[in-house]
Amino acid sequence: MIINPVTQLKGEISVPGDKSISHRAIMFGALAQGKSTIYNFLQGDDCLSTIRCFRQLGVNITVNNDIVEVEGNGLNGLKPSKEILDVGNSGTTLRLMTGILAAQPFDSTVTGDESIQKRPMGRIIKPLSQMGANINSINENGCAPLKIQGQQLNGVTYESPVSSAQVKSSILLAGLYAKGDTTVIEPAQSRNHTEIMLEYFEGSITTKELKTTVKPAKNLSSREITVPGDISSAAFIITAALIVPNSSVLIKNVGINPTRNGILEIYKKMNANIKVLNQRTVNGEPVADILAESSLLKGITIEGDIIPNIIDELPIISVAATFAKGQTIIKDAEELKVKESNRIDAMVNNLSKMKGDIIATSDGMIINGVTNLEGASVESYHDHRIAMSCAIAGLMAISPTTINGSDCIGISYPNFYDDLQKLI
Ligand SMILES: O=C(O)C1=C[C@@H](OP(=O)(O)O)[C@@H](O)[C@H](O)C1
Numbered sequence: 542m543i544i545n546p547v548t549q550l551k552g553e554i555s556v557p558g559d560k561s562i563s564h565r566a567i568m569f570g571a572l573a574q575g576k577s578t579i580y581n582f583l584q585g586d587d588c589l590s591t592i593r594c595f596r597q598l599g600v601n602i603t604v605n606n607d608i609v610e611v612e613g614n615g616l617n618g619l620k621p622s623k624e625i626l627d628v629g630n631s632g633t634t635l636r637l638m639t640g641i642l643a644a645q646p647f648d649s650t651v652t653g654d655e656s657i658q659k660r661p662m663g664r665i666i667k668p669l670s671q672m673g674a675n676i677n678s679i680n681e682n683g684c685a686p687l688k689i690q691g692q693q694l695n696g697v698t699y700e701s702p703v704s705s706a707q708v709k710s711s712i713l714l715a716g717l718y719a720k721g722d723t724t725v726i727e728p729a730q731s732r733n734h735t736e737i738m739l740e741y742f743e744g745s746i747t748t749k750e751l752k753t754t755v756k757p758a759k760n761l762s763s764r765e766i767t768v769p770g771d772i773s774s775a776a777f778i779i780t781a782a783l784i785v786p787n788s789s790v791l792i793k794n795v796g797i798n799p800t801r802n803g804i805l806e807i808y809k810k811m812n813a814n815i816k817v818l819n820q821r822t823v824n825g826e827p828v829a830d831i832l833a834e835s836s837l838l839k840g841i842t843i844e845g846d847i848i849p850n851i852i853d854e855l856p857i858i859s860v861a862a863t864f865a866k867g868q869t870i871i872k873d874a875e876e877l878k879v880k881e882s883n884r885i886d887a888m889v890n891n892l893s894k895m896k897g898d899i900i901a902t903s904d905g906m907i908i909n910g911v912t913n914l915e916g917a918s919v920e921s922y923h924d925h926r927i928a929m930s931c932a933i934a935g936l937m938a939i940s941p942t943t944i945n946g947s948d949c950i951g952i953s954y955p956n957f958y959d960d961l962q963k964l965i
């Protein structure tokens with residue numbers, strides 16, 4: 542992908558459906574009794590991997606553009622897969638599905654691409670094993686491929702050392718099948734889409750501050766779900782509108798769940814012109830239209846409990862910081878090192894190539910604002926969020942930017958380039 546500098550961005554767009562919610566809609570739809578219809582489903586490669594895996598587990602799923610019908614088999618209706626389950630590049634699919642598979646009366650083997658096979662799975666193997674699960678890392682390195690021997694599980698109370706919605710959700714899904722209640726306590730609030738959707742499917746789940754308890758379920762009811770636009774995808778367009786002069790962009794129908802909307806708070810602190818309009822609630826998820834306009838951003842320190850809320854947005858926030866006056870310090874973000882790529886190193890390498898002023902620290906980055914970037918040949922590191930962050934930086938470089946390996950954008954935002962073109 543080659544990105545040329547632009548002088549303004551103007552117009553109105555809708556970003557594709559939320560990736561986290563799309564995954565969960567397939568999984569809950571598969572476990573419910575009866576047919577669930579999902580509207581505005583994200584047809585990104587990760588969510589298509591979730592569909593492929595649940596089809597392999599005997600669930601009938603029909604895809605018609607962004608409308609997906611899932612014929613739920615009921616909680617106890619999954620069938621053993623004849624083939625190894627392949628999650629592709631999707632950590633969410635792997636971690637959440639493993640919670641479900643650990644409790645089935647059959648065995649499964651789960652793997653994924655080269656990047657997935659390097660991501661830490663010990664963080665789910667440990668709590669699920671405490672519930673009685675039998676999960677082995679086949680290469681004995683704490684990563685996929687995983688051999689899962691289905692077991693009757695018991696409820697536990699697990700204090701997670703990491704704020705991770707994937708860890709929390711994996712345990713809660715296993716908890717649907719356990720004997721007794723299952724409680725997860727997290728150090729800081731992570732996204733709560735599993736909790737919201739489980740309640741919507743009539744499961745029994747309660748959250749009190751950082752403690753979430755699920756009761757074993759007998760039945761989940763099928764549902765219609767409309768997936769809101771993904772704020773993590775909107776983040777690229779919002780940032781573009783803030784940093785490119787003379788810009789005004791309206792993004793319609795964006796999920797603004799308080800456990801996901803930290804980027805709006807961060808940008809407000811950085812002096813951004815952002816308005817949240819037409820707020821409403823859809824299937825328990827808050828949604829709004831977001832108007833973002835060119836802004837004179839200022840550097841700030843980003844740290845502490847907000848980090849899990851903005852974990853996927855930190856690469857693009859580092860781009861905004863590059864155009865902010867003064868210094869931005871990002872701390873407490875070690876988790877960035879165990880995503881699809883090491884996102885600290887990836888952004889530091891790429892923005893440095895573009896003559897940004899950015900250094901890596903042990904738990905984040907320090908960025909000093911510059912007036913100009915130069916176009917460069919940068920690497921996606923096979924990571925969609927890195928590719929799109931660099932594309933947005935390229936809009937404000939003084940010469941063209943080449944993003945090598947940009948195909949990975951299809952993981953979460955297949956129409957990214959076309960949407961950007963519409964605004965130029
Ligand atoms: O639960 C989810 O849908 C996700 C949780 C986050 O991962 P962690 O739980 O590993 O922080 C996030 O980075 C990922 O893109 C999606």
Ligand SMILES: C=C(OP(=O)(O)O)C(=O)O
Binds near residue numbers: 630631953
């Ligand atoms: C980390 C991400 O996804 P996953 O963990 O599902 O691969 C992401 O989309 O940024």
